[in-house]
Amino acid sequence: MTRIPLACYFILLLAPFAQPELTVAGDQPSDFTQPDFPAMGVPINNRVQADRPVHADLSRFADEAWILPVRSSHLSPGKIASRALNMPGLPPFFLVGDDPQSLTWLRQRAAELQELGAAGLAVEVADTEALARIRAAAPGITILPVNGNDIATRLQIERYPVLITATSLGQ
Incomplete structure (x- = not known):
């Protein structure tokens, strides 16, 4: 089975935070592009508020069953x-994993995680049903299945669930 490098997952996780400006050769989009945007579901002049975390549901773009377990x-x-x-x-x-401790931790901290704009990495997932249970414990938060060995080695951790921020690591 082919594994996706951890760096690819981080790029996917960080993609919503990279929001380049659209450069238009005029004040308004041309008439021939205007009708296309609503059909594609692309919001026009809809900026995300800076004080509100951005959450992308990357799971809807690809079938993840091939990566499991x-x-x-x-x-x-x-x-x-x-x-x-x-x-x-x-x-x-x-x-997090699909174990009872992780699911309880997710349910208890879901609001805090959403407020932080934290993305989740499911490091132990048996199948699509287990991934669905993990995501159901924290609705609205992006959680992707990823092998966590590189992160564990780099951060010198052996246990999960764990929240990692720029300033701390803890449960």
């Missing part, structure tokens, strides 16, 4: 000690 041999469910991080510019994200 996802197993992260360096990670397992359990408690972790919180610690400070110094990673300026890192967008918040979290690691």
Whole structure:
């Protein structure tokens, strides 16, 4: 089975935050492009408020069944000690699995995670039903299946669920 490099998932997770300006050779879009935008569902002059986190539902763009199951041999469910991080510019994200501890953690922290604009990485997922249970525990939050071994090694963690921000790592 072909695995997608972790960097590809981070690019997908960070894509909603890169919002380049559309350059138009005039004040208004030309008449021949105007009718196309509503048909494609592209909002015109609809800017996202800067103080509101952006959440993209990347799961609707591709069938993820081919990537499952996802197993992260360096990670397992359990408690972790919180610690400070110094990673300026890192967008918040979290690691979870399809275990009961992760699902409970997600339900309890869903509002906070949404407020932070955190994206989720499901590092232990058996099948599409398990991925659906994880996503149902935190509706409206992007959660993608990813092998978490590289992240575990780089951040020196062995347990999940965990929330990682630019300044801290903890449950």
